[in-house]
Amino acid sequence: xxxxxxxxxxxxxxxxxxxxxxxxxxxxxxxxxxxxxxxxxxxxxxxxxxxxxxxxxxxxxxxxxxxxxxxxxxxxxxxxxxxxxxxxxxxxxxxxxxxxxxxxxxxxxxxxxxxxxxxxxxxxxxxxxxxxxxxxxxxxxxxxxxxxxxxxxxxxxxxxxxxxxxxxxxxxxxxxxxxxxxxxxxxxxxxxxxxxxxxxxxxxxxxxxxxxxxxxxxxxxxxxxxxxxxxxxxxxxxxxxxxxxxxxxxxxxxxxxxxxxxxxxxxxxxxxxxxxxxxxxxxxxxxxxxxxxxxxxxxxxxxxxxxxxxxxxxxxxxxxxxxxxxxxxxxxxxxxxxxxxxxxxxxxxxxxxxxxxxxxxxxxxxxxxxxxxxxxxxxxxxxxxxxxxxxxxxxxxxxxxxxxxxxxxxxxxxxxxxxxxxxxxxxxxxxxxxxxxxxxxxxxxxxxxxxxxxxxxxxxxxxxxxxxxxxxxxxxxxxxxxxxxxxxxxxxxxxxxxxxxxxxxxxxxxxxxxxxxxxxxxxxxxxxxxxxxxxxxxxxxxxxxxxxxxxxxxxxxxxxxxxxxxxxxxxxxxxxxxxxxxxxxxxxxxxxx
Numbered sequence: 070x071x072x073x074x075x076x077x078x079x080x081x082x083x084x085x086x087x088x089x090x091x092x093x094x095x096x097x098x099x100x101x102x103x104x105x106x107x108x109x110x111x112x113x114x115x116x117x118x119x120x121x122x123x124x125x126x127x128x129x130x131x132x133x134x135x136x137x138x139x140x141x142x143x144x145x146x147x148x149x150x151x152x153x154x155x156x157x158x159x160x161x162x163x164x165x166x167x168x169x170x171x172x173x174x175x176x177x178x179x180x181x182x183x184x185x186x187x188x189x190x191x192x193x194x195x196x197x198x199x200x201x202x203x204x205x206x207x208x209x210x211x212x213x214x215x216x217x218x219x220x221x222x223x224x225x226x227x228x229x230x231x232x233x234x235x236x237x238x239x240x241x242x243x244x245x246x247x248x249x250x251x252x253x254x255x256x257x258x259x260x261x262x263x264x265x266x267x268x269x270x271x272x273x274x275x276x277x278x279x280x281x282x283x284x285x286x287x288x289x290x291x292x293x294x295x296x297x298x299x300x301x302x303x304x305x306x307x308x309x310x311x312x313x314x315x316x317x318x319x320x321x322x323x324x325x326x327x328x329x330x331x332x333x334x335x336x337x338x339x340x341x342x343x344x345x346x347x348x349x350x351x352x353x354x355x356x357x358x359x360x361x362x363x364x365x366x367x368x369x370x371x372x373x374x375x376x377x378x379x380x381x382x383x384x385x386x387x388x389x390x391x392x393x394x395x396x397x398x399x400x401x402x403x404x405x406x407x408x409x410x411x412x413x414x415x416x417x418x419x420x421x422x423x424x425x426x427x428x429x430x431x432x433x434x435x436x437x438x439x440x441x442x443x444x445x446x447x448x449x450x451x452x453x454x455x456x457x458x459x460x461x462x463x464x465x466x467x468x469x470x471x472x473x474x475x476x477x478x479x480x481x482x483x484x485x486x487x488x489x490x491x492x493x494x495x496x497x498x499x500x501x502x503x504x505x506x507x508x509x510x511x512x513x514x515x516x517x518x519x520x521x522x523x524x525x526x527x528x529x530x531x532x533x534x535x536x537x538x539x540x541x542x543x544x545x546x547x548x549x550x551x552x553x554x555x556x557x558x559x560x561x562x563x564x565x566x567x568x569x570x571x572x573x574x575x576x577x578x579x580x581x582x583x584x585x586x587x588x589x590x591x592x593x594x595x596x597x598x599x600x601x602x603x604x605x606x607x608x609x610x611x612x613x614x615x616x617x618x619x620x621x622x623x624x625x626x627x628x629x630x631x632x633x634x635x636x637x638x639x640x641x642x643x644x645x646x647x648x649x650x651x652x653x654x655x656x657x658x659x660x661x662x
Contacts, residue, residue, distance in 0.1 A: 138640035139615075139638070139639050139640030139641075140458070140614060140615030140637070140638050140639075141456060141457060141458040141615040142453075142456040142457070142614070142639075143392060143394055143395075143396075143456060143457040143458070143614075144394070144395050144396075144397075144457070144459075144460060144639060145375070145396060145397050145444065145448075145457055145458070145459045145460070146197070146395070146397035146460045146631070146635065147397055147399075147400070147441065147459065147460065147461045148193075148398070148399040148462055148463055148464050149399075149400045149403050149437055149461065149462075149463050149608075150190065150400060150401055150403065150404040150463055150464050150465060151407045151408075151463065151465065151467045151597070152403050152437075152463040152466070152607060152608060153463075153466045153467070153603065153606055153608075154180055154181075154182065154606050154607060154608045155606070156403070156426060156608075157169065157178075157608045157610075158180070159425065159426065160426075160438065167438045167442075168438050168439070168445055169437075169438045169441060169461075171445070172441060172445070172610055172612045173610055173612070174619065175612040175613060175619065176459075176611050176612025176613060176616045176619060177610070177612075177616060177618055177619065177620065177621075177622050177658075177659040178608070178609075178610050178620070178621045178622065179610070179624075179626050180622065180623050181606075181623050181624065181625045181626065182462070182606070182607055182608060182609040182625075182626050182627065182628060183606060183626075183627055183628070184196065184463070184465055184466070184605045184627075185202045185203060185627070185628070186202075186203075186605070187209060187510060187512070187600075188465040188466065188597050188599060188600070188604040188605050189209075189210045189211060189464075189465060189508070189597065189598045190211060190315075190399075190464045190465060190597075191210055191211040191238065191321065192206070192208050192209060193463070193464030194319075194322065194399070194464045195294065195321065195322075196627070196628050196629045196631075196632075197464070197631040197632060198298045198299045198300065198322055198631075199294070199296050199297070199298050199299075199324075199646060199647075199648045200629050200630070200632035200643070200646045200648040200654040201296055201629060201646075201648025201649075201652055202565075202566075202648075202652065204565040204574070205295070205296060205566075205648045205652055206294060206295055206296055206648060207293065207296075207573050208293070208295075208321070209565075209573065209574070209575065210506055210512065210598065211237070211238050211239050211318065212235070212236070212237045212239055212506055213235075213237075213504075213514075213573065213575075214233070214234070214236060214503055214514035214573075214575075215233070215234060215236045215279060215572050216233050216514070216518070216572040217232050218232065218234050218236065218279040218280060218281060218282070218288060219234060219280040219281075219282050220234040220279065220280070221234070221278055221279055221280065221287070222276055222280075223280040224285070225285075226280070226282045226283075226284075226285035232282060234280075235279075235504055236279050236288075236293070236573075237277070238290045238316075238318035238321060239316060239318060239339075240316055240318075240337055240338075241277055242273045242274060242277045242278065242290075242317060242318050243272055243274065243317055243337055243340075244272055244273070244274050246337060246339060246340060247341050248337065248341070249262055249337050249340045249341075249343075249357075249367075250262060250265050250272075251265075251272040251317050251335070251336075251337045251340070252272060253265060258343070259336075259366075259370070262336050262370050263334075263373060263377075263384065263385045263386060264387075265334060265336060265384075265385075267311075267331070267332040267333055267334060267383060267384055268333065269317040269318075269319060269320045269333040269334075269335040270289060270317070270320045270323075270327070272335070273289065273290075273317050273318070275287040275289075290318050290319070290320045290321035290323075291321055291322075291323040291324060291325065291326075291327045291329075292325060292327065293321065294324055295325075296324075296325075296646070296647040296648040297324045297325060297645075297646060297647055298322055298323070298324035298329050298632075298646075299329075299635050299636055300312070300322060300323065300324060300329030300330045300395060301323075301325075301326050301328070301329040302636055302645040303329075303395045303636075303639065303641065304328060304329055304331070305645075308393075308395065309331055309391055309393040310329060310331050310332070310394065310395045310396065311331060311332035311333070311334070311384065311393040311395075311396040311397075312330050312332075312334070312396060312397060312398070313333075313334040313335070313371040313384065313397070313399070314335055314371075314399050315335065315336075315337070315399065315401060316335055316337060316338065316339070317335045317337070319333065319335055332378070332384050332390075332393070332396075334371065334374045334384040336367065336370055336371070338356065338357045338358060338364075338367055338401060339356045339357070341355070342355055342356055342359065342360060342367070357401075358404075358405045358408075359412075361405050361406050361409060361412040361413055361415075361417075361429055361432075361433060362412070362413050364401050364402045364405045364406075364433075365402045365433070365436050367401065368400050368401055368402050368436075368440070369440070371398045371399075371400075372398070372440045372443065372444075374398070375396065375397065376443065376444070376447050378392060378393055378396050379392055379448055379451060379453065380392075380447070380451060381451075392451070392453060394639055395635065395639065400437055402433045402436055402437065403430065403433045403434060403437060405417075405433075406418075406429045406430040406432070406433035407419075407430055407467040407594075407595050408467065408593045408594060408595050408596065409592075409593070409594070410540075410592070410593070410594050411429075412429055415427070415428040415429040416428060416429060417429045417430065417594060418470075418594050418595060419470045419472060420472075421473070423471030423473070423474070424470065441461075444459070454613070455613075455614060456614050457613055457614055458611065458613045458614045458638045459610075459611075459612050459613050460609070460610070460611050460631060460634070460635065461609070461610040461612070462607055462631060463608065463628075465597040465598070465604060465607065466597060466603050466604045466607050467596065468509050468584070468595060468596065468597065468599060468601040468603035468604045469595060470595070471584070472540045473539075473540065474583055474584030475539060475540045475586065475594055475595070476537050476545050476547055476582070476584050476585050476586070477537045477538045477539075477545075477586050477587075477590075477593075478535070478537040478547055478586070478588075479537070479588070479589040480505070480511070480587035480588075480589075481589055482535070483530065483533060483550055484502050484505050487501060487502060487526055487529050487530065488501055490525075490529050491526075491529075498517075499516065501515055501522060501525070501526060502514075502516070502526075503515060506575075506598075507587035508586070508587060508597060508598035509585060509586050509587065509596040509597065509598055509601065509604065510578070510579060510580060510598050510600065511552065511578065511579030511587070512575040512577070512579075513526060513575055513577040513578075513579075514575055518558075519558075520557075520558040520559060522558075522576075523557035523561070523576050523577055524557055524558065526557060526576075526577050527555040527577060530549075530552060530555060531549050531552060531555060532549075533548075533549070534546070534547065534548045534549070535547055538591060547582075547585070549582070550579070551581050551582055551585040552579045552580065552581055552585075553580050553581065554579070554580045555577065555580075556578045557576070557577050558577075561574060561575055561576060561577060561578045562574055564578060565578075580599065581601070583601055607628065609626060609628065609630075609631065609657065611657060611660070614638070615637075615638045615660055615661050616659060616660060617661040618658075626657060627654075629648070629654050630654055630655055630656065631657070632649065633646065633649050633654055633655065633656045634657040637656045637660055
């Protein structure tokens with residue numbers, strides 16, 4: 070029986086990719102190849118070279134070393150979501166004495182770094198902590214579809230319920246998604262949010278989770294991940310771990326064991342925002358991402374959690390536990406400043422040149438710089454600066470930077486049109502699309518998984534012309550469904566490097582024309598999730614303890630290389646990571662041996 074069509078709640082959904090952009094070839098089946106060119110770093114006193122080695126140890130040989138082999142006692146990982154390498158370079162040039170500039174000058178600035186495809190937050194962060202791309206990790210987006218699992222709430226697994234369901238690891242999993250505490254029931258919010266539990270899984274409503282037909286039990290985010298994480302490796306070596314992120318669903322980062330992160334602080338960003346404890350909440354539907362001042366306030370809670378951890382406490386500051394060996398957070402304020410047309414009386418995004426941050430974004434960069442400065446100052450005050458490595462990157466960038474390139478397209482109409490065309494050609498058939506996720510890419514899971522059905526969808530999408538809107542909301546024509554390339558059926562599986570039996574991979578994957586964002590409204594001027602350079606070209610800076618070189622490294626690297634680098638810094642074996650062994654993910658060059 071055909072599954073009922075399911076659509077993600079926001080603009081139907083999201084996703085994207087590009088083999089050429091990620092260095093894929095038929096031989097590598099979707100796994101990015103890495104440059105073997107010897108890296109040359111410009112440093113004071115001359116030019117030197119250092120190359121990370123290939124990691125090929127078998128699991129039995131991948132025991133953690135730890136202790137005396139560690140180049141750093143602590144690694145602070147920072148993800149500034151939305152941050153492009155060009156943003157960082159611009160900021161450092163404009164503010165040479167800033168905290169970000171000092172971070173760059175104190176380490177290696179990898180100027181040609183790229184995220185995985187799709188460039189969504191979930192695969193982006195997963196890459197940094199596993200060393201793997203979506204075909205390896207099994208994580209393509211935060212809201213996807215699985216042809217083998219059963220719908221949330223299923224209690225009878227005797228075959229009477231047809232498999233195939235949305236797998237949404239979002240704010241929708243919270244006990245109460247309207248509250249920043251995700252339903253824990255804290256009083257005095259939002260200022261009491263640091264009292265939130267460090268066990269994020271306790272904030273997830275199991276009734277919202279897909280069900281495994283073999284066990285008839287809910288599939289929590291951590292158990293959906295197909296490979297282990299740096300947090301699990303650190304824990305196995307007896308090291309303390311902590312992390313702060315935007316949803317309880319970031320339980321994913323715990324890894325398959327479910328125990329990778331001892332202290333996981335996850336205030337809900339898509340809850341009803343409240344500027345401070347005295348002011349009323351913003352209008353209904355206005356979460357912390359809809360106002361940049363609110364986003365900065367939200368980010369500051371996570372910053373305070375990390376400062377408490379630097380001081381040797383848990384995230385709440387109430388319990389003395391020791392400074393974690395591996396810890397960090399993500400920032401959201403840059404991302405919302407890029408996406409909002411206007412906030413706090415200032416224009417969002419970039420100026421007309423498509424390169425210079427506008428007033429709102431410039432202010433968000435100032436905010437992040439100040440917060441990074443707080444981390445540096447606290448590490449120094451606690452005598453930890455010389456033993457701590459800081460790794461700064463981003464889960465994703467944002468596209469387009471050029472305001473004139475923006476074309477908004479209502480993807481709901483595209484999907485409705487495809488389903489109608491399918492039914493007209495196949496009398497009596499149901500909807501072809503089981504689920505679609507589209508931000509600035511197209512990912513579709515089909516009820517009919519035949520190659521003929523995938524080819525039908527591909528042909529239809531590339532034939533559609535219509536009218537969307539530009540940056541000012543004026544009509545703007547589009548063609549070919551806003552797409553440049555569509556991978557259908559076997560093509561999509563080859564693109565991501567998975568076999569025919571894979572139940573997670575999208576049945577169709579479309580790469581958009583530059584500047585296309587799928588949305589039925591006018592409330593955003595940029596998005597992420599695709600394969601565009603603006604989505605993928607993010608910074609990687611490795612600074613502080615354990616860094617042998619200083620300067621700019623312009624060799625192509627991937628954010629997947631952060632994971633083995635983190636373990637190498639901590640004196641642990643990168644080959645302990647399953648994804649590193651599968652993809653032969655290399656340590657970033659420039660570390661002290």
